[in-house]
Amino acid sequence: MEQATNNEILKIEKLKKYFHIGKGKKGPIYVHAVDGITLNIKHGETLGLVGESGSGKSTIAYTVVGMYRPTSGQIMFKGKNIGIEASKRSLSSKKEIQIVFQDPGSSLNPRQTIEQILALPFRIHTQMPKRQFREKMVELLEKVELSPDYLYKSPPSIGGGEKQMVAIARAMAPNPSLIILDEPTSALDVSVQAKIINKLIDLQKEMNLTYLFITHDLSLMRNVANRISIMYLGKICEVAESVTFFEKPLHPYTQMLISSVPVITEEEENLKPQKVISIGEIPSPVNIPTGCSFHLRCPYKIPICSKVDPEMIEFSPGHIVRCHLFAKLETKKE
Amino acid sequence: MRNSNQYNNSITISLERPKSIFRLNLGKNWFKFSRNTLSTIGLVIVVVIIVSAILAPWITPYPEHAGPFVDFDNTGQSPSLQHLCGTDNIGRDIFSRIIFAFRGALIMAVLVLAIAVPPGVLLGLIAGYLQNTWIDTVIMRITDIFLSVPPLILALAIAAMLKPTLMNAMIAVTVMWWPWYTRLVYGMASSVRNEYFVIAADLMGAGKFHILFREILPNCLSPVFTKMALDVGWVILIGASLSFVGLGEQPPIPALGQMVSDGARYMPTFWWMTIFPALAIVLTILGFNLMGDGIRDMLETGVE
Amino acid sequence: MKTEENILLNIKDLHVWYRVYGGYLKVLNGVHLMVREGERVGLVGEAGCGKTTTMKSILQILPPGDFHIPRGQIFYKGQDVLKMNFKEIQSLRSREIAMIFQDPTTALNPVFTIGSQIGAVIKYSATFEESVHKEKIKTQSIKALKEVYLPDPERMCINYPFQLSGGMRQRVCIAMAISSPRNLLIADEPGTSLDVTIQDQIHRLLNELVEKRNTAIILITHSLGVAREMTDRIYVMYAGTIVETTTPEVLFKNPVHPYTKGLLASVPKISGGGIAKGIPGKLPSYLNPPSGCRFRLRCEQESPICLEEPPQLFEIEKDHLVACYLTQR
Numbered sequence: 001m002e003q004a005t006n007n008e009i010l011k012i013e014k015l016k017k018y019f020h021i022g023k024g025k026k027g028p029i030y031v032h033a034v035d036g037i038t039l040n041i042k043h044g045e046t047l048g049l050v051g052e053s054g055s056g057k058s059t060i061a062y063t064v065v066g067m068y069r070p071t072s073g074q075i076m077f078k079g080k081n082i083g084i085e086a087s088k089r090s091l092s093s094k095k096e097i098q099i100v101f102q103d104p105g106s107s108l109n110p111r112q113t114i115e116q117i118l119a120l121p122f123r124i125h126t127q128m129p130k131r132q133f134r135e136k137m138v139e140l141l142e143k144v145e146l147s148p149d150y151l152y153k154s155p156p157s158i159g160g161g162e163k164q165m166v167a168i169a170r171a172m173a174p175n176p177s178l179i180i181l182d183e184p185t186s187a188l189d190v191s192v193q194a195k196i197i198n199k200l201i202d203l204q205k206e207m208n209l210t211y212l213f214i215t216h217d218l219s220l221m222r223n224v225a226n227r228i229s230i231m232y233l234g235k236i237c238e239v240a241e242s243v244t245f246f247e248k249p250l251h252p253y254t255q256m257l258i259s260s261v262p263v264i265t266e267e268e269e270n271l272k273p274q275k276v277i278s279i280g281e282i283p284s285p286v287n288i289p290t291g292c293s294f295h296l297r298c299p300y301k302i303p304i305c306s307k308v309d310p311e312m313i314e315f316s317p318g319h320i321v322r323c324h325l326f327a328k329l330e331t332k333k334e
Numbered sequence: 335m336r337n338s339n340q341y342n343n344s345i346t347i348s349l350e351r352p353k354s355i356f357r358l359n360l361g362k363n364w365f366k367f368s369r370n371t372l373s374t375i376g377l378v379i380v381v382v383i384i385v386s387a388i389l390a391p392w393i394t395p396y397p398e399h400a401g402p403f404v405d406f407d408n409t410g411q412s413p414s415l416q417h418l419c420g421t422d423n424i425g426r427d428i429f430s431r432i433i434f435a436f437r438g439a440l441i442m443a444v445l446v447l448a449i450a451v452p453p454g455v456l457l458g459l460i461a462g463y464l465q466n467t468w469i470d471t472v473i474m475r476i477t478d479i480f481l482s483v484p485p486l487i488l489a490l491a492i493a494a495m496l497k498p499t500l501m502n503a504m505i506a507v508t509v510m511w512w513p514w515y516t517r518l519v520y521g522m523a524s525s526v527r528n529e530y531f532v533i534a535a536d537l538m539g540a541g542k543f544h545i546l547f548r549e550i551l552p553n554c555l556s557p558v559f560t561k562m563a564l565d566v567g568w569v570i571l572i573g574a575s576l577s578f579v580g581l582g583e584q585p586p587i588p589a590l591g592q593m594v595s596d597g598a599r600y601m602p603t604f605w606w607m608t609i610f611p612a613l614a615i616v617l618t619i620l621g622f623n624l625m626g627d628g629i630r631d632m633l634e635t636g637v638e
Numbered sequence: 639m640k641t642e643e644n645i646l647l648n649i650k651d652l653h654v655w656y657r658v659y660g661g662y663l664k665v666l667n668g669v670h671l672m673v674r675e676g677e678r679v680g681l682v683g684e685a686g687c688g689k690t691t692t693m694k695s696i697l698q699i700l701p702p703g704d705f706h707i708p709r710g711q712i713f714y715k716g717q718d719v720l721k722m723n724f725k726e727i728q729s730l731r732s733r734e735i736a737m738i739f740q741d742p743t744t745a746l747n748p749v750f751t752i753g754s755q756i757g758a759v760i761k762y763s764a765t766f767e768e769s770v771h772k773e774k775i776k777t778q779s780i781k782a783l784k785e786v787y788l789p790d791p792e793r794m795c796i797n798y799p800f801q802l803s804g805g806m807r808q809r810v811c812i813a814m815a816i817s818s819p820r821n822l823l824i825a826d827e828p829g830t831s832l833d834v835t836i837q838d839q840i841h842r843l844l845n846e847l848v849e850k851r852n853t854a855i856i857l858i859t860h861s862l863g864v865a866r867e868m869t870d871r872i873y874v875m876y877a878g879t880i881v882e883t884t885t886p887e888v889l890f891k892n893p894v895h896p897y898t899k900g901l902l903a904s905v906p907k908i909s910g911g912g913i914a915k916g917i918p919g920k921l922p923s924y925l926n927p928p929s930g931c932r933f934r935l936r937c938e939q940e941s942p943i944c945l946e947e948p949p950q951l952f953e954i955e956k957d958h959l960v961a962c963y964l965t966q967r
Contacts, residue, residue: 053832065537086537094539107530111552124539159920160685174538189684189860194904194916219863219906223913246908260838261908262863264890268908365659 009178009210010041010064015073017059021286031286033059035234035293036073038312041178046204046211048225048242050218050257056234057214061180064212065099077178095125098171102183104163108155114141114166115151121173140169143206144199161192165199172203180212185220197224218261219268222246227318230254233293236312239320249273250321252298292324300325367628376624383618387436399426400434402586410604420606422597428607431588432614438583439590439618442504443569447562450508454515455558459551461516462523474520480513486575493581500589503582507572511565518561522554529553556633563629567622574615590615645713646822646854647673647696652710654691654700654878656924662706663924665691667878667932669710670951673822676852678845680869680886682859682901686921688878689858690740693824695720697737698727715821732762736815738825738844742807742832746799753779753795756814763818782817783810786843805829805836809843816847823848823855841868862905866890874898877921877932880951884958894960896937931963939964 015037018030034056041047049057062068064075066086075083082093101107108117118137122128128136138148144165155163164184171179181200185193197220204211213224221228222242229239230253238251249255255273263269289296295305304324312322368374391397395416405425413420419428461473480488492506526532532549540549574591576582583589590611597607654666665688673679681689694700696712696719712719714730722730739745747755756779776795783791786809799807808829815823825844829837841857845868848855859865865872866886873883874895882895893899903914919936922928928935934944943963951959 053836067533067537091539094537099534099537101530101534103530107534109531109535109549109553112548116548120535120540120544121538161920170534170538190862191684191901191904191916194906194913197906197913198915217906219908220913222908222910223906243910246910258908262838262861262867263908264862264866264902264905265907265909271909362659 007042008040009043009078010039010212011074011076012037012039012060012064013074013076014038015060015063015075016071017056017063017068018071029286032234032288034063035288037231037234037236039229039236039239041210041212043177044204044208044210045226046213046224048221048228049212049214049231050216050221050228051231052216054233055231057231058182059234061099061182061212061214065097065180066094091125095174096177097180098174098176098178099180099182100164100167100171100184103187104160104167105155105187107167108163110155113152113154117155117166118151118170118173121170125174136173140173143172143203144169145195159192160188161196164188164196168196168200168203172207175207176209178210178212180214182214183216184213186215186217193220200224218246218258219263230257233288235293235322236320237294237322239318241318244319246271248319250315250319250326251323252300252325253294256297363632366634367632370628370631372624373626373628373631376621376626377628379617379621380625383436383621384440386433387440390430390433390437394427394430394433396427396430397434399430400586400588410600412604413606413610419610420604422593422607423600423604428593428610431593432590432611435588435590435593435611435614436618438500438587439570439573440566442500442507442573443566446504446508446511446569447565450511451515451558451562454512455519455551455554457512458516458519459523459546459554462520462554463527463546463550465524465527473516477513477516477520480510481517483510485510486572489572489576490579490581493576498581498584500583500587503573503576506576506581507569511569514565515558515561518557519554522557523550526550526553556630559633560626560630564623564626567619567626570618570622571615644675645672646675646677646715647671647856648713649692649696650711650713652692652695652712653708654688654695654710655706655708656701657704657706658925661925664927665878665924666695666710667927668948668950669875669878670880671856671873673854673856675821675854677854678848678868678870679854679856680859680865680872681856681875682862682865682872683875684860684921687875689875690826691878692875693737693826693856693858696824697731697735698722732759733818734820735822735824736820738808738811738815738823738828740827740830742804742811743799745811746807748799751796751798752783752802752810756782756795756810756817759814760817778817779813782813785816785847786810786813788813804832805839808832808836808840812840812843812847816851816853819851820853823853824858825855826858827860828857837864844868862890862902874901877927878924879932879948879961881933881962882958882960883951888955888958892958894954894958894965895933895962896939896964897933900936931961 015034017034018032020028021031022029037060039047049060051057059068063070066082066084066089069085070083073083074081077093077097080093082089086094115137118140119133122133122136137151141148141150146162146165146169150158150162150166155166168184185196188196200211201224203209213221215221225242227239227241228245230237230251232253238245238249238254245254246258249258259273259275261272263272291306291308292298292310295301298305302324308324310322310324310327312320313326315321315326386393403426408421408425409423411417411421417427417429419432422428457473457477461470464470488510489503489506492509493503496502496505527550532545535545535549573582574589574594576591577589578591578595580592582592585592593611594608594615597604597611600607649669649671652666652669653664655662655664669688669692671679671692681692683689691700695707696714698719707720710720714734717726719727719730753776757775760775760778779795780791783794788794788806788809799810802810812828828844829840832840841864844855844857847853857865857869869886871883872886872889873880874897875881876897882889882893882898889898890902893902897917900917904916906913917936922932922935930945930947931949934940937944941964949961949963951961952965953959954965
């Protein structure tokens, strides 16, 4: 399952990221934002990462891109270890991995023009002389369907969808291999979202990109991702191909989330698993329950769930799940 | 909206830079400013003061009274049409002297701010960016020390150590003025540096210089400009306080505080000798303060 | 059409303009909206289409001095809100209509306890005659907090907003809105800034409360799925006009207006199949809005008549109104 193939552009192994938030009676208190993640992304695919807030999905993104340093574990990009902060990384690593943030309003400097914003990646990552920048920028803007006069505008005067297009253009500027999209359309309307998602898919084919796509919107995920992994409290619960994920969700948490997706057609209603209503607040990543972190909300729990944390099991090729209910199945198979 | 084939190599020639490229946006900014009537009044006051100070030799009725001039026949004249604010104890026209006094005051204010603000801003920027490091601590604690000394006393002490000239008064005021800007920019810089666009620039590989001066600083400057507008008034007040006790412009060059102090001993009979210079000080500060509100409204970035 | 008697809110041809540099932003261009007693109405539309402006007009909380209402009426229980004096509007705000804002963090005052904030709402909702005792305020506050399923309401009353999570704050805002009996709730995208499962819980909570008390609610959302599940009638808004309104069943099965159709096509489906290309173009400028139908620049079926007058809402079948010339044959 974890053989290194040439096809894998990003390999995350047993990644942990804890944040120190103070001292308790028994010693220092940590937030277990990411608690042992193993994940691979294949070249050219879109891997979807789904979960509630506090699940750790953004933390993974930020650690991969270099905003945080891993507490333990490895991140290998194209065979090179990049488990260090951005400031210590080589320029080429910074070029290859780009990120698009959720809020377009705060990811673009309101006191700069689009021209200045786009000039930065060209200046740092290419040897082009300054006179050629303008031409390249117009090309880039064209790719995201913005007219050249946007160069002279500044972020506060353009709409959210257009700002996000600029953020995407900025991410594409240095010609990266991997782009991490952290909820790129969550702050936008459905029609703007459609435009941006379609553009992202087109650009992926055109520029041979790999995407790590993070969102909480399962319906969006279904249409964007090739494979989907779902996270809960810092651990992965299930990984599967997109279609399988929705047709045969195994993990109770997956079923719970899919069953509560708001849909707009009868057809979709019939596809949803039976309604499982989530009880209570999301537990905080500071007080993680013993055993399986999900057992307090799980309708199918068995005695072992409160004592032992389950292992990741390959239920069928490419379909991985971390749940005691299926561990028994696998041992039964043998 | 696809225009893909419209653009070829003549792009750089055919694109027109919009007129507002220098971001002055005068029309829009005036709209934002003038929403508030009070700040427009403040602006009017300020403009009147500045213009009259610049044109002093040509518009005052008695420009020579601002120099060595004596007219013992006309001392202590009460306000009249010939002498709008009356005359002082040596017969000089107070109105003209006030206008000339504005000159010194404004020059001092401009110079003090021009010298004090850049280092103050720079220190605040660096300290805010390097928050929680020893550099931050050193810079901010030094700032705190300067801020803990009552400003007037510090200025008095320095001005008293050196000779009592305008230049030295300026030095005194400058030395105690920069810390306010450091603190102001420190607060802004330390929060701006956590904004996503700064992180994005860092992740893109931008160097420290770019991040400090192209990403963070432009977002810290609005309150700085607003404060500068207000500070002109306050520097003038401090300058007047210094000249009140004799540390500043030396006679016969007129200075507002000095005129107030000279006239004080003739109160209440010859009230105009003190009251008019004092009113001039009040009006100046009022004008700059009101205008400062408008400047703040103008500089706010919102959704346009 | 149902009888006139149980109509609670009736917005007729509302036009609202904002004063800005360069003229007026003519945001609302003839909004028609009706809410009956106990009805759950959904208002759907993209950001900037004027949903919040409409709601703020109802409660007269538009930024003072900067707006202008050239035309239109807002009838609440038969009385025109736009002509009400201050006392009547205060009564409206404190006893009839409650609004739940989008961002619970800024809707709560950070320096007052939860208890005092809910207490203030209860206090001001009492009529002059029945001034409310401190004890009664306290019991009513705790009751409201219980109804929104907040744990340990007594402790909650002495907490400050910063001690609560986003979901809890939103519940407190809802508790404030239902702490005294109201006839109409306006929920402006509740929980948008929060996690989607929490959003789901908030929507369910609102639904339950509204059904229990037979309160009418205007739910503003840009999630069509939520609108489908939790409303009796949906109004689709575009650029300051209502373009289509009908029941959710009919709307999702048989959308008529090109904008509605485009919107529904853009929603990703869990059955897969990719996402439609969205609707080309963007919201028109409110400073110089296009003449006639405001959607025409983005409409594939534009025809000459669309340039002249903005289309009025027209009943194309029972209880299904559309504002489009091309459907009014």
